[in-house]
Amino acid sequence: MSESYAGKINRKLLKKRRIINAAAGREPADLVLKNATYVNVFSNELCHADIAVAEGLIVGMGSYSGMREVDMSGKIVLPGFLDAHIHLESALVSPREFVKAVLPHGTTTVVTDPHEIANVMGTDGIEYMLQATEGLPVDVQFMLPSCVPATPLDESGAVLDYRAIDSFYDHPRVLGLAEMMNFVGIIAGDDQPVEKIVAAQAHHKKIDGHAPDLVGNDLNAYVAAGVYSDHECHDLADAIAKLERGQFIMIRDGTAARNLEALVPLLCAKYADRCMFCTDDKHPSDLLEKGHIDYIIKKAIALGADPIVAVKVACHNAARYFLLNNRGAIAPGYLADFVVIDNFQDFTIEQVYKRGDLLVDHGVVRDFPAPEVEPYLAERARNTFHVETLTAEHFSEHRPRGIIGMVNGEITTVDAGYSDRIDVEYDVLKIAVVERHKNTRHIGIGFLQGYGLKSGAVATSVSHDSHNIIVVGTNEADMAAAANRVVELGGGIVVWDGGAPKAEVPLSIAGIMSDEPLITVNEKLEAAKDAAYALGVNPGIDPFMTLSFMALPVIPTLRITTRGVFDVTQQTYV
Structure with missing residues (x-):
């Protein structure tokens, strides 16, 4: 049975009285950070006092006692x-x-x-x-x-x-x-x-x-x-x-x-x-x-x-x-969200409090459960690929197409002319974007220069902002195989060569996020980068992040969409 309106008001009233009494010093606070040096964002200075917390809020700075007291001598407390x-x-x-x-x-x-x-x-x-x-x-x-x-x-x-x-x-x-x-x-x-x-x-x-x-x-x-x-x-x-x-x-x-x-x-x-x-x-x-x-x-x-x-x-x-309005400061009525550091020079974070609870102590995070997502949405997020099996023929287009010229360290590009074929020696590779949401069978094809790949193909479903499959390769067969593997994974990053994946990062949540731990994802991502660089990818670019932006048609000069190479400056397909 849900709580009545009167019941909610009464519960909040009791909580508010607890806050007032703790602030006034009539009752002990839940937590007191004793002898704290803290940043006052209103007076723009370091202040010194005890910081008292009750019901997850800061109730006062001054001299306080609490049911739990932590000495902050020699530390700096920040919001x-x-x-x-x-x-x-x-x-x-x-x-x-x-x-x-x-x-x-x-x-x-x-x-x-x-x-x-x-x-x-x-x-x-x-x-x-x-x-x-x-x-x-x-x-x-x-x-x-x-x-x-x-x-x-x-x-x-x-x-x-x-x-x-x-x-x-x-x-x-x-x-x-x-x-x-x-x-x-x-x-x-x-x-x-x-x-x-x-x-x-x-x-x-x-x-x-x-x-x-x-x-x-x-x-x-x-x-x-x-x-x-x-x-x-x-x-x-x-x-x-x-x-x-x-x-x-x-x-x-x-x-x-x-x-x-x-x-x-x-x-x-x-x-x-x-x-x-x-x-x-x-x-x-x-x-x-x-x-x-x-x-x-x-x-x-x-x-x-x-x-x-x-x-x-x-x-x-x-x-x-x-x-x-109740966060971002250390003052009465603000959330008791604190960061405790050693000093401004080293800026080593020693503790993190959230609403007065110590959640991080010297790098160790207190465990917490994952929120529940309703089954329909969880299933929907794992079923976002609707694309037929691809073959080399899907990428075999022999008409001249625009060459997107990559720039080291940038996500901007230049117009590098036209080509009607892959030329690995001159670093002219084929690039394509495969529509993957509604099985429209739209595949935009162009060429890419500056990526550096010497063998195989690289494909990813992280392709800003529409997150279709973007693939670049030295031949059409490997491009098809890499893209198909992305679909099989339910999304991800694939480095393909010699008839098999050399590395892959599964991203099964909407094709853009993993359900694995961050450390595991990072290890797989770094291994995939190494595999891409081993196949010749230009060390001056990120093999996947830079590639993902090649599909965003709001950044000059040339981009690739599901309809082909687009000149952002001229607002025309080339």
């Missing part, structure tokens, strides 16, 4: 860190595994945009992620995908207009509309993207931006439409132009894009209050070897930022932007 924009799917593991990875690094809240899985499963993908993150010890907040598919050129698993996502705004963990990548449509006043902004504003929600290098009146139009932030600034001038027009700047430093060094001058008294940190995409090796938001803080301090400013940008500013 829990917040990632302002991330795609959880980029870690290639389940949300539970992601949380196990970032919690030891002091992250207690993330704001995710599930547009990767939404491009595969539509609204079922959003619901899957909401259920798979419910109750985790890192609070996972959501921004709803604004561009599914990313462009009308893509063939994704769904097309989501504003009506499709509208009901999700009522979910308590949905904060707004995620990165509006279609800035061209906004500036032009096109119906679909503008409708999504109007709907989000009708729900009084935030709207995040994605508009690299937008300037002048076009930028004015984009901001005037109601876009409040941007995480695509890669140079200082771009960031300041947006900040001067009222946008908040998410300083991004993740795996695919690292902008902190260019933007660290923003971490000053003049601009820092309009900034926050985000990672956007964070791959397994980076999470294991570098860390998460803590890595950005350490890097910012090393680049000359004031440690207190860096910490404030890592927690309080994002919480304030997203109206998460």
